[in-house]
Amino acid sequence: MDVKDIIKPENLVYSKSKVLTDTVMHYCPGCSHGVVHKLLAEVIEEMDIQDKTIGVSPVGCAVFAYKYINIDWQQAAHGRAPALATATKRLYPDKYVVAYQGDGDLASIGTAEIIHACNRGENIVVIFINNAIYGMTGGQMAPTTLLDMKTATTPYGRSVELNGHPLKITELVAQLEGTCYVTRQSVHTPASARRTKRAIKKALENSAQKKGTSLIEVVSTCNSNWKLSPVKANDWMVENMFPFYPLGDIKDR
Amino acid sequence: MAIKGAIVVDTEKCKGCGVCVVNCPTQTIALAKKVNSKGYPYCYMENPDTCTGCGNCAIVCPDSVITVYRVKI
Numbered sequence: 039m040d041v042k043d044i045i046k047p048e049n050l051v052y053s054k055s056k057v058l059t060d061t062v063m064h065y066c067p068g069c070s071h072g073v074v075h076k077l078l079a080e081v082i083e084e085m086d087i088q089d090k091t092i093g094v095s096p097v098g099c100a101v102f103a104y105k106y107i108n109i110d111w112q113q114a115a116h117g118r119a120p121a122l123a124t125a126t127k128r129l130y131p132d133k134y135v136v137a138y139q140g141d142g143d144l145a146s147i148g149t150a151e152i153i154h155a156c157n158r159g160e161n162i163v164v165i166f167i168n169n170a171i172y173g174m175t176g177g178q179m180a181p182t183t184l185l186d187m188k189t190a191t192t193p194y195g196r197s198v199e200l201n202g203h204p205l206k207i208t209e210l211v212a213q214l215e216g217t218c219y220v221t222r223q224s225v226h227t228p229a230s231a232r233r234t235k236r237a238i239k240k241a242l243e244n245s246a247q248k249k250g251t252s253l254i255e256v257v258s259t260c261n262s263n264w265k266l267s268p269v270k271a272n273d274w275m276v277e278n279m280f281p282f283y284p285l286g287d288i289k290d291r
Numbered sequence: 292m293a294i295k296g297a298i299v300v301d302t303e304k305c306k307g308c309g310v311c312v313v314n315c316p317t318q319t320i321a322l323a324k325k326v327n328s329k330g331y332p333y334c335y336m337e338n339p340d341t342c343t344g345c346g347n348c349a350i351v352c353p354d355s356v357i358t359v360y361r362v363k364i
Contacts, residue, residue, distance in 0.1 A: 039364055041339050054358070072355070145307075228350045267309070
């Protein structure tokens with residue numbers, strides 16, 4: 039059968055989500071942000087909540103998320119996305135509020151905001167992209183940077199004496215009473231991307247059922263700052279990130 | 292029943308990251324020798340006969356440039 043006979047509208051099985059805009063993403067080739075944006079857009083399309091979802095974009099590479107996902111957006115000061123999401127959700131209790139944050143945003147400058155938003159049990163969804171590095175500013179050490187990992191500010195590798203231990207913020211917020219669903223996923227393979235999509239859907243449903251805060255950590259790559267090709271960065275993540283940041287549900291109730 | 296698939300790539304938006312190439316279970320996809328106007332080698336179906344239209348390439352594509360078609364024959 040010729041390819042031209044297969045490429046017909048009636049045979050379509052997968053196409054770009056209508057919730058995504060046609061803007062070309064500014065992310066580096068192979069960046070995990072693009073996959074997570076797509077999964078979030080697909081879930082919003084499947085649940086038919088495009089006009090009921092408000093996103094809060096962070097400071098960091100994902101700051102331009104509002105250009106790519108066609109929902110209402112706000113842009114928070116560095117680390118303050120959970121605070122802004124709290125206010126938005128309280129003013130519009132019927133809307134779905136999604137805070138989208140990176141690890142420099144959520145685990146460093148925004149630690150107070152995320153801990154307290156989770157402790158209060160705000161009915162928001164937090165998507166936490168953990169690539170163990172500051173991406174936008176040029177690859178500096180983040181609180182989540184692995185031990186012995188080389189970054190622009192730890193050129194000989196992160197050491198416990200000088201930089202302390204990597205921060206597992208997801209395990210930290212799982213202990214709080216306010217959270218209902220805390221999970222750690224990744225998007226490097228089709229299976230893992232589908233699991234992440236299910237997690238995002240579950241988190242949005244929890245938000246509608248007023249069960250509390252849902253936090254989805256996505257262990258991601260930053261191939262530009264890790265100085266690896268996109269495919270090698272995924273392999274490096276499997277080899278080095280997953281032993282320290284094991285995937286799976288940490289809390290589900 | 293045999294299944295045949297095909298993909299259509301938005302070559303101008305493809306950034307040539309190659310994540311689809313390693314995630315294709317049938318080794319259908321490869322990066323082109325040519326580049327698009329931004330200088331990225333875009334992905335394409337090198338072996339169109341082996342495509343099953345599983346959609347694995349499309350779901351891992353960070354830039355959502357792949358559209359998947361599948362037909363039962």
